[in-house]
Amino acid sequence: MDAPTELHADVKAERHVPRLFLDTKTGAVELELxxxxxxxxxxxxxxxxxxPTVSRVHAELSLRTDGLWVRDLESTNGTFVQGVRIREARLDDGAVLRLGTATIRVRYAPPAIDALWPDSHYRGLIGRSNVMRRMFRRLARASASEATVLVQGETGTGKELVARAIHDESARRDGPFVVVDCAALTESLVESELFGHLRGSFTGASDTRAGAIELAHGGTVFLDEIAELPLSMQPKLLRVLxxxxxxxxxxxxHTPIDxxxxxxxxRDLAQMAAAGTFREDLYFRLAVLPIQVPSLRERLEDLELLASHFTCGAAVDPVLLEEARRRAWPGNVRELRNFLERANALGNDDVVSHASTTSPDSQPSDAVPFVALDVxxxxxxxxxxxxxxxxxxxxLLDRHGGNVSAVARAAELDRSYVHRLMRKHGLTS
Structure with a gap:
């Protein structure tokens, strides 16, 4: 293919599949991504x-509840939106994104009829929010495929449930589902756990043992916390893949496997690959079908449904639900479940009273925000x-009714710089 001169993105704000048109010297080529x-x-x-102006791992495009976002992955020549170099920014309708000398133009179209899963559940997963129903639709496509899947999401979002749902809906549902927690294995044990060993092959190997990958023959092996896999083991896993x-x-x-x-x-595996702390080739081999699991903050409209599920259909006190809507939920759905269990054990009043003194919304303005120590x-x-x-x-825009000149005066910034920052963050007056 000739070197690309320009990219056009027809991105659907309520659909999970944007349309990309790659312009080459021989014409436009549409890519379904x-x-x-x-x-x-x-x-x-x-x-x-x-x-040559585009880094090997340059930037990432992701779809959130408020549209398409771009994040620079520490590229050499930078990522620009409307001429402003950014680390992360939302791409509004008509935005021009430049990566090196390549250009992406963004256009939003009406949502597709088949973009959302028709039900509020998919196997053991529940959610009626659009962001979850889009994920369910993507899971259905992944289940029908044999491609390798990379599930990404914050702690407590239910990544193992997602992996299990993919297996249970796939043609391999009758085969084994073998879980390997890479974070729980020491570097000396991980090779044996994954690949197995022969008797006498190392000190303590008193018998011959199949590894997790062999044990999953005919089914699915789930490599949880894959970012914790030691660098020394990554080439060996790549070879197996x-x-x-x-x-x-x-x-x-070598034993053939199915x-x-x-x-x-x-963790942010794309960023780790760009920084060289995770093998780039292994990352791409794993991320054939990437699945992003939404945080609870992105699906607050599912709170009542989740609460009903965790309490086995029992009515949940509206005061408790209101408190739940105000919380930041760094532990996501797992934290919500614990919150409801505490309410059941201690009583709603005690839980709400305790939460009111510890929730982020009630902290003083100079309190330290939640720190993600794995970043x-x-x-x-x-x-x-x-x-x-x-x-x-x-x-400031809200305070001054969208008056950019007033915002610039209040912030003691040049008006043109305020406009640049607004474009960078997708803000309008």
């Missing part, structure tokens, strides 16, 4: 742009800085 999409010049990138064979420790021969791989992580410092600082800019500008 579903966010999250990693853009870069690497062979395994979801959207590969073979230009590519060859579809496994070799036990101490063995000479296994579907599903991996999961709460690199530079990335976390960049997120906080962007969030500070976004909230500060939005607050």
């Amino acid at each position: 579903e966010p999250p999409v990693v853009v870069g010049s690497a062979q395994g990138a979801t959207l590969r742009i073979d230009l 590519e060859s579809r064979t496994v070799r036990r420790i101490g063995a000479r021969d 296994v579907r791989f599903v991996a999961a992580t709460h 690199p410092f530079k990335q976390l600082a960049a997120r906080w800085n962007d969030e500070l800019e976004r909230r500060y500008l939005r607050g």
Whole structure:
């Protein structure tokens, strides 16, 4: 394919599948891609742009409740929206995104009729919000495929339930579903746990044992917390994914396997691949079908449905639900379940009283926000800085009725710089 000169994105705000038109010297080529999409010049990138100005892992496009977002992955030449270099920004209708010398133009179209799953449940998962029903539709497509799946989401969102749902709806449903918690294995044990070993192959190997991948033959192996897999083991897993064979420790021969791989992580694997702390080639091999599990903050409209589920259909006190709507939920659905269990054990009044003194909304304005300790410092600082800019500008715009000149005076900033920040964060006057 000739080098791309321009990209056009017809992105549906309420649909999970954007339409991308890649302009080449021979004409436009339409690409069907579903966010999250990693853009870069690497062979395994979801959207590969073979230009010297585009980094191997350049940026990521993701669909959120308020539209399409782009996040720079520490690229060399930067990611620009409307001419402003950004770390992360929402792409509004008509936005122009530049990656190196490649250009993406964003257009929003009406939602597709078949974008949402028709029910409020999918196997063990529940949710009537659009963001969940879009995910259910994507899970149905993933279940019908044999491709490797990477499930990403914050702690407590239910990533293992998602993996189990994919298996249970797939043609492998009658086969085994084998779970490997990569975070719980020491570096000395992980190879044996994954690939197995022969008797006497190392100290303590008193018998021959099949590894998790062999045990999942005919079914699915779920590699939970894949980001914690030691770098020394990553080439070996990559070889298994590519060859579809496994070799036990101490063995000479490779054993063919018939296994579907599903991996999961709460960490930013694309960022880790860009930074070199996770193998880029393994990341692309795992992220053939990426699934993003929404945080509870993105699906607050599901609170009542989830509460009813966790209380086995019992009525939930409206005061308790109101308190739940005010919370930040860093532990997501798992934290909600614990919250409701405490209410059942201690009584609603005690739980609400305790929550009112500890919830983020009741903290003093100088309180330290929730810190994600699994995120690199530079990335976390960049997120906080962007969030500070976004909230500060939005607050001033609300206070001054959208008057940009008044906002510039209040912030003691140049008016043109305020406009640049507004474009960066997708804010309008």
